[in-house]
Amino acid sequence: MNRRNFIQSGALLSGGLLISFTILKANKLAALADTADLNVFAPNAFLNIGTDNSISVYLSHVEMGQGIWTxxxxxxxxxLDVDLKKINIKHGGADKAFNHVIYGAQITGGSSTTWSEFDRYRNAGATARTLLLQTAATRSGIAVESCKTEDGFVIAGSKRYTYGELANDAAKLPVPAKVPLxxxxxxxxxxxxSKRMDARVKTDGTAKFGLDIQFPGxxxxxxxxxxxxxxxxKSFDAxxxxAVPGVREVVxxxxxxxxxxxxxxxAQQGRKALQITWAHGAGVQLNTGIxxxxxxxxxxxxxxxxxxxxDVKAAFTKAVxxxxxxYVFPYLAHAPMEPLNCTVKIENDSxxxxxxxxxxxxxQAAAAKILGFKPEQVKVNIPFLGGGFGRRATPACDFVxxxxxxxxxxxxxxxxVWTREDDMKSGFYRPFYVHNVKIxxxxxxLPIVWNHNIAGQSIMADAAVLFGPPPAIDDTTVEGVKGSPYLDEIPNHFVGLHTTKEVVPVLWYRSVGGTHTAFxxxxxxxxLAHDAGIDPVEYRRGLFKNHSRHLAALNLVAEKGNWNRTLAPGRFKGIAVHEAFGSVxxxxxxxxxxxxxxxxHQVDCAIECGLAVNPDGVKAQMESGIIFSIxxxxxxxxxxxxxxxQQNNFYDYRITRxxxxxxxxVYIVDSKEKMGGAGECxxxxxxxxxxxxxxAATGKRIYNLPIVNNRLEKQA
Amino acid sequence: MIAITINGKQLEVAADPDMPLLWVIRDLLGLTGTKFGCGVAQCGACTVHLNGEAVRSCVTKVSRAAGQQVTTIEGLSKLNDHALQIAWAELDVPQCGYCQSGQLMSAAVLLRENPNPTDQDIDDAMSGNICRCGTYPRIRLAIHKAAELQREGAKS
Structure with missing residues (x-):
């Protein structure tokens, strides 16, 4: 790295210590690769200690509810050994320095923020602490081994330095390649x-979302x-x-x-008064029934x-x-509470x-291309996100x-500003899928043969602008069937994919393939368990005998959720287990x-996610994912x-109330396993x-979602 | 000009009488804590108090508020210290946070009218407010907590 540039930019930014960090080599979509072996240095800024004792942390990922602000x-x-409450927290903006350590591009998604940043952010803090200790040692003449930090101070013998006092000198030291954690x-x-660092501003109206941006003009x-x-x-008459008062222009x-x-x-009144003739194109042929x-x-x-x-064919002849x-799964809209919106101000060269x-x-890149600018001429400011669920990660960059x-x-x-209807009708949906399975x-x-075919559009094909042309098998369509622990135990199986093309643009939707494959x-x-007359927890235990994390989650929920409890009259229970984003x-x-x-009425949930960095945050994400799924x-x-x-707004696209x-x-498995995700799991x-x-309640299996489309009569 | 009192301040706004109160509050008065979610009284993100009653400002014409008292989330308390606000932070209710202004304004009317609400009362009063992050279980707990704080003499 260029240390001089780094120091200069650091000094310019803060008059203090701006910390570079180890950026891990980008390896596109090498999901869950072991990040420890990928050390490459690059200049960057996650942490800024001002001479005024201010501590600012820049977030490489964005806060959309999942709690990474904390x-x-x-x-x-x-x-760094400081009080979390004293840290100023900011979104980092668009910068290659904030690229995802695994996915390459700067992206918040895949339930990956905490595990992917666990080493990088700790290293950023540890690097600062190491440099501050060295600075204090030099200044006091006391050996660095005898200096220690204590909640925002370095203690060197009888001296007690604030981090701010040391920041400028610390910034002049060479950054060590490796620091102790x-x-x-x-x-x-x-x-x-910790309690959420964004809770207070989200209770008094001061938290700023994209829709809240205002400035003169x-x-x-x-x-x-x-x-x-x-x-x-085709043509329009404006x-x-x-003539609507307040309308300035129609373009x-x-x-x-x-x-x-x-x-x-x-603007909305003006839009109602527009007269537009549309050339619909081939899209009019799309009918859900067909x-x-x-x-x-x-x-x-x-x-x-x-x-x-x-040998699938031969095995079917042996099956008793x-x-x-x-199964049929519909298109779904993400419908974040904040409708999509974007504010743009163009100057001559920025x-x-x-x-x-x-x-x-x-x-940033999409805006630059439209304007004929270089990406660095476009500054991206990121307020809080009023929900994302994948819709604010559109590689086509449609709304911006x-x-x-x-x-x-x-x-x-x-x-x-998009209205709710615009947001609902804008596309980039969870794809429509059909599964056909013979067992x-x-x-x-016990299953000895499993033949499974899936038909649906490729999300990665619509994401090609970011990740390049997808392979013939789009994992986002088949994940959850592909790699299923059940299939591991089934000696004869085949999984096949039919990739379809439609005029409807599609996109990842909270938990992506898991939205349908797990179902x-x-x-x-x-x-199968019911047909075999075996308790569904016991049946799964047998199939998970080689999958300890699945077993751990299953056993914990069965124990804490008291699977064998006697239910009140009219109540029935069901169980399911799924691994996604590195957690079960x-x-x-x-x-x-x-x-x-x-x-x-009640949901009991157990997660095996390795170390839960913020346990109550993990619990909140479980609650959130459960209600989203309902x-x-x-x-x-x-x-x-x-x-x-056919759908317009929340009256015909219902959300759980x-x-x-x-x-x-929610119960969290006490685990030493590799850290996984939480947001989508x-x-x-x-x-x-x-x-x-x-x-269990009705004797009826549901093969078509949503549930409300199925006639359910209570068992006599 | 339409005269309204917002968060205790008497104002005159130059607005078409048919303009929804939501857009007067947000776009003309610059108070952005009140949110736009659906525009058709389905989600409750725009909930404000009109003479103390919870209304969906996205479908309330500003003319209806003429000469009346409007309270927005910015006016719920002076120091972010309404019992509900304290309970919300204490129980880490918000996630994305976008719907929470509306949730709080609906809950504030519930708690004023019914200082000791049951779960059923909460379901009845809060089912007009959608939260896409699914913070409902924590909202329920936080309303109970706020009721407790209120009983203990916290400011409301």
Missing amino acids: TLPMLIADE RSPADWKYIGKG LLTAVVAHAPVFGGKV GKAK QIPTGVAVIADHFWA QTAAYRKLAASDGLLVQEKG KTISAE CEIWTGTQLPGGE SEAVHIAKASGRPVKM GVDKDG VMETLIDQ VAIIAEVSVEKGVTKV SMAMYGELTFVNGEL MYEAPRIN AVPPTAPAVTNAIF
């Missing part, structure tokens, strides 16, 4: 946790989009729109017609090989019984953007690009079905008629645990 600073606080015995925060834009994907503006952009006004309401039939046909045949073992199942994004570097086009076309600073069992009811695997295993989550759901209406399973569905999306929220108990097993409980 967890990442905790890592530094422990190594503190012993876990010295951790005050890691493994114990800023106008608001809303956009009329084509009602069908791929549609284009006369009536321009055509590649994705539609934008109305720019003094405030949102005028799509379902086509995918069912496709999935009934063997697709491109994903994974196989043994076979079962077949076909551009400034304010937006809640999980992909700051991607947005649209806002940049509006600002460019109008020559004005604009805040582009053969032996005399003991198929966990409901089928439940069915086991769920027990307790439901009732009254007059065909399902209610989830929304998805119970109600989530987008449908198309002649290319037009308070009266439907179950009691939730409760989503996959919750939905199948709920429908397994519905089976």
